[in-house]
Amino acid sequence: MGKEMLNALDTLEQEKGIAKEIVIDALEAALVSAYKRNYGQAQNVEVEFDMKKGNMHVYSVKEVVDVVFDSRLEVSMEEALDINKAYELGDTIRFEVTPKDFGRIAAQTAKQVIMQRVREAERNIIYNEFITYENDIMQGIVERQDHRYIYVNLGKIEAVLSKQEQIPNEVYKPHDRIKVYVTKVENTSKGPQIFVSRSHPDLLKRLFEQEVPEIYDGIVEIKSVAREAGDRAKIAVMSRDENIDPVGTCVGPKGQRVQAIVSELKGENMDIVEWSADPATFIANALNPAQVVNVTFNEKEGSCVVVVPDYQLSLAIGKRGQNARLAAKLTGFKIDIKSESDMEASLEALEETGLERTEDYAESLEETMSAEEAIDVENVIESIEDQEDLESDLRIDDDVEEGNLDSEEAEEMIELAEDENHVEE
Structure with a gap:
């Protein structure tokens, strides 16, 4: 077995790039387990590989003590001195215990260890090669598919394409050549696993x-x-x-x-x-092919209102809202699209709401105040109206002082205003 083992190690190093030392270390550890398993020995043993002849030797390791309690693990001081006068308490002595038929066990163990190391080396080589393609594009050939994945041959390994990563309604047939994006490369216990995407x-x-x-x-x-x-x-x-x-x-x-x-x-x-570095210009470009009239931003919410011509509203939104949705993803803004007429109607409604604020404010006071503090809403409105009349009279007095009106004209205007109030009442 000696020469065959050395030849196998040389070939392994040249073809697979696996260093001899790595295989020998793994082989020695495996032979220790094999010795204890086959010969039922619980003693401390070491296995040594002869690099020149390719043979294996098994040694029992014992500690030098005064009194021996376990002969499998200890040796007396007297026996140690008989072997060599230089031994002292606490030293360890190796005794060769290589069985006669250990060569057969060693050969079987060596074969298993070498095969395992070869598989691990090949996995590492593949992993190191394909990890460089992570977040990159590759071309592969569709091999087969099941209910979970489509398997794509990338040369040395099969990648998996899940349903979520496939293009909807795209049909994949065996031997089809497709380009895929490598999303993740994992080094699992079963070997490298590569996940790819088309979407x-x-x-x-x-x-x-x-x-x-x-x-x-x-x-x-x-x-x-x-x-x-x-x-x-x-x-x-x-x-x-x-x-x-x-x-x-x-x-x-x-x-x-x-x-x-x-x-x-x-x-x-x-x-x-x-x-464009200008968000308004970028959003207008993103809504292409629709034309944009105006863009108003709400920086706190990260949103904007985009105004487009009436006849281009459906074009800006797109089929099933697709154009607006993609533009929002592209720019990173929440986009609300309005036509010019809708925007004008919104502004008019806002102005009308502002004119009715006096009565709304009085009603809100009545709703929010307690029963003891409740006030007569009509009195509030009347006081506001009286204040407005007072301001009107003051404006007329100012005009008289400035010479814009004479006293007779001023009196006529005041009487006219009072008559109007009586008519309204």
Whole structure:
């Protein structure tokens, strides 16, 4: 077994990259367990591998003591001195106890240990290779599917594509070539596990990086992505070079670049808009193709009211609210869309509400005050009206003093006002 073992270790190191020392350490530990299991020995044993000949030796380790209580673990001082005069109390002595048929057990154990180490090494190699692809895009081949996953062959390993990560209504057939986004790589007890997605928003980023060299080079940057997989997506882009149009660059000549991505995603519509540092401009761009008249912000709530022409209200909201929903995801604002006529009606209603505030205030006083403090609402309103009449009289007196009215005209105006009040009563 000696030469065969050494050859196997050399081959393992060259082909699998597993160091001899790692395998030998694991083998020695496994042989200790195998010895105790097969020979029923509870003593302290060590296994030593001969690197030159490839043989295994088993040693029983005993401690030097004055009085021996357990011969399997201890040796007397007298016996120790017979072996070597240099031994002292507390020293350990190794006695070789290698069984005659231990070679067969060693061979079986070595085979198991080597196979286990090979599997672990291959798993680590695969994990270290694919962990670099996490949050990146890969091309795979659909192998099979069950009620939980679609299994995609990435070369050395199968990745799993769950139902939540699939594009709705997309049909996957065996041998189909698809591009997937690697969301997570885990090193489990059963080996590396790779999770991929077709619906992740970052899949669009990676696809645009592949199709648009300016994005890959960093000249054009994707600022944000909003996506409803399989239906529609919005991408906000900006250019670091004033001479390069970011939207036109992503669309490509005759739309070739964006069309390649649409084809890969089975017809998913793409809206590419220009990002702006001004939130109002960015929101207006995000609601493309609708035109925006005005944007009003509520900074505390992180929301805004967007006014659009009446005939473009449905276009701004989109089918099932999709355009507004994607624009909100893209910009990070809660967006309330109103038509111009609705906005005018709201403002008029607000003004009317303001004119009725006097009576509303008096009624609220009556509701909030206790019975002992209750006041006559009509008296409150009358006092307010009397105050208004007094202010009117004072204004007339001021006009007389300034010479705008003479005394006769002033008296006539006061009498006219009083007559009007009598008529109302």
